[in-house]
Amino acid sequence: MKGHVDFSKILTETDADSQYELWATVAEVIEAEEMPPEDEPPLSGKDKNTILNWHRQRLAAPIEERPGVFRPRRLSGPEYRNTLHSLFGFELKVAVVEAEQTVVGEQSLVMKLLPTDPPGESGFINDTHGARLSAVIWDQYTQLAGAALEKLFSKKERDQLGHLIGAPLQEEWTTAEFSAAQAEQLIRTFVPRAWRRPVADDQLAKILTALDGKQGEALVAATKFELKAVLMSPSFLYRGVLMQAEPDKQQQVDPFELAERLSYFLWEDQPDTELMKLAGDGSISDPAVVAAQVTRMLQSPKARSLSESFGAQWLLIGNLDELLLKNPIRLHALKTQPLDFLNYLFTEDRSVMEIIDSKVTFVNQGTQGFYGKDRKRMKRITVPKGIERSRTPNQRLTLEHAEGRGGILTMPGILTMNIGPIQRGTWMLRQILGEQLGEPPADIPAIQPSPPGENLSFRQRFEAHRSDASCARCHEKIDPLGFALDGYDQNGKFTLASDQAKGEKPPPPIDTSGKLPTGEAFKDFAELKAILMTSQRETIVRNIVEHTLAYALGRKLVRSDQPTVDRITKNLCENDGTWKSLFVQIANSLPFRETIIVTSQKKNHE
């Protein structure tokens, strides 16, 4: 059932284009005569042809590559947290004692106070267009800005304040000695960094005038107030409100906007000094400079955000949080494994397809049991006396003997997070192959038990169950992928491995063979993986490009992004391209570097 599409809301050609993936489904169900439903009059042959022809023409029509129409975006929770951290040089934390095997909850004061961002239409939380500023969020911002400024002027952060003022403060210095010169220096350093671009003299002058004639504690109070106003201004809270651009014209974004786009893409954070310098002299507009910056930025620890935010949201790794809430040590093991692996792919210039198959993995004490003989090559970790159980860091491990491993699909965390063949197949189809599946219908009958005297496997019973045509549409795509993983149990253990411990009962035979709707047949998961690496390669690369571009742009892709996706996909497929190459190509792509600002009331928001 694909239902619930309200076509009456699609009024203009632009609306229609923004729904371009919908039309493929519409054409498919009309061609298969699944729609209209039986209780509605059928389409005449003529109407049917009109619709299908329109779709074919539309698809075939050349698509003009354009940037999306610009709209400012509020910082997401993690972006706000990181930006505040970089700006002040310290983190705001919740007072809580950490202990092993104990769930402490959110430790960042920012993340605790701000409501959790819902994913936007793009599926990523940095797409904050749907998460509007509210009075509650406003109050929390006020509180957070206040807390950060209190801390900046506290004795503990003396060095940090000295750093912002540009001259170290002596041990015995007190805020009573805060001078007009120091206040001015602080403002001149802080405001452009907070707003992520140079600030006009008249604006700085306005702030400085407010401090005139004040001294000591009164000056501290006035300075705090001015800085708080800076942090509560739209110029800080939103990305892009200060962008310099001519209205109604497609154009390159200004250098500071480009620096900001790059740093929030790769770091989820504001631009650092070097990016600001390159924006200041304009050299960042050179694609070669951008490429060099991507290389540099990927080496920074801040690039970890690519796996922690982009990777985790794309692959829904956060689903493990709730599942393993009560077992923090296991959660840590199962979650950091794919994250460390993604971080390795993203930051060490690995091929994009290595996500499917790789000789490298990351293992700690919680996951080593899955890696057979290979684990013997791990460094031993001795647990200090008196410690019962603790989380251990992952070690990089080259796979030599472990069967059924390599790549993200068979990582224990991913297999645990998706329960049973249907969830596993659906996840692979949506997140890896990029297939748009509708919601399953609600009135699914229960799966029947084996008839008396027959001992049918779940797979056999399930196949009888879903023989209905409307179920089969999706299930013929989902099931072969999911059942191919039946050799892995619910914890992700590979039960078909040949090196089962002696004396262990041989596992019952499991049918993990299948055939994709595109025709390729396989006898087990290893063969399916080989198919994914070859004939499904382009599909997977395209899906990777689409997700990465949507994250980089902080918005859902629209039809005019297709040429960009096509070009990058082709390039990566032809050159066995790497993640770094993907990031560079996106950073130098038209939708990333250009913009259109519409001043008329046309609605086609970026």
Next chain:
Amino acid sequence: MSKHWNIERRTFLRGAAGALIPLPFLNLMESAAGAASRDLAGKAKPPVRFVTLFKPNGVHPPSWNINGGVENDFRMSPLMQPFAKHKDDLLILDNMGDFGFSSHSNSTRRFLSGHHTNSKSASLDQLIADKIKGETAHRSLELTTDGLFTNQIGCSYISYDKKGAPIPRESDPQLVFDRLFRNPMYDPKQRGQITSLLDRVRDDARALQRKTGREDSETLDEYFTVLRETEQRLENMKPAAVPQGIDFSKLKRPESTSNLDEQVNAMLDIIAMALWTDSTRCISYMLGNSNSRMIFDFLGIKKQHHYLSHFFRNFSRSNIDALLKISLWHMEKFDRLLTRLKSYKDQNGSLLDHSVVLFGSGMGHSDNHTAQRIPIVLAGKGGGILKTGRYLRYSENQELGRLHLTLLQKFGVSEDTFANASAPLPGLDGGAFDEYHERPFDSWVKTGNGKITVQGRLRMSDDLDEAKIFYIDVKDKPTVRIDVSFRDFHKFNLAYHVGTPIVLSGNRSERKGQLVLTKVTDLKSLFGNSKPGGAKG
């Protein structure tokens, strides 16, 4: 109604000698709103408040539905027992819903937005909030227990703003308490600074707006709206306006909670306190996301609520028992809210008398997701806009949008349509409505030779601790008890027939003078299928 209400509040507070105000509040203190409006106009009416409590994951219809009742003569169902004591304050609606099946996400939007396609409009609570906010410090509160269910984000929200965007919810009782009662806006020293800050950032934003000259300034509009709201709040939170001299510092801040039960109890207490202090007049609270995966370990249950709610496809005796335990817990929370609201005086009545509480879910049958017979109960007379103590079962399915439209109109919001509804729902104020009529049937019992045959309506036990016991009421005779093995229960699918008239034959015994059917040999449905078809339940 007690005369002790005349006790002076300040005396009481002093009497409490620095101790924190105890919970539950004694039935002594006038609500801030009631007294304030009386001071002004001598005899003004207290404002009407609106509270919604959302129950996740639909219901188990055999234990929830009222069957065979009419408007003024009905028997509350087994699941309703925890709040049966409030019968006179309830308006129980039946045959509310939509057609067909619905996803969790769609049913969540339906609960306060009438229909899932009504996605560009504010939800009911928000429209009412705009109307009744008066000069309260907080226009509305949007509360929940659960985190975000990001796979289907719609499951996590019932309240939507005027563009149809979800409104962030708060789940931590301490954070809500602090926002209401520890707000810096009540601090004279900090107020001046807040005002200056608002002025300063507004100047900045205006400068930006002028500079860009963009008509496409939706983002800045959103920013200005929040500035205006904050300013309004500041105005409404003058220290002088702190209601009735209630010293907020004396209100007890909830302890940090260690399980769901404590968390919800703390939040329900805050809800009552927020209304009593007239800090807000409109609150929406979700007891969980629509497809909540919560585990009720404090009830000794290890399986997820959503899994259990699919009680047919995941059928087992222990799963049903667990689901009913969870459902009863939800009903107890509704009871707690009503009891709290009744414990506060509000002019010549209780807070509940001047409130409308909307309790329910967005779907009916939790296993097959039908949108019909959605559980909806209204509580409180709303200052006279509702006539309570009744059960309205409509002859035909009524879209929730019609109920919403009626409530909007009753609250003075001048709307002619809401979602798909263009006509209000009749009967809520005691007016005429088209009542459901059942086909009449006889009830009788015949016995002989250790056998029994009984005809009548099958119902579940009122006591859900013995959920495997059923009854058939017989006219002018004692009720017949059905106490059979799980095998019979399953084979004849007794749960399917609950609420409908059947003829049941089997073996007989007696218990305390009551006839008991101990083994089923035959079951015939009077009007429906004796054997339910397939698994569509």
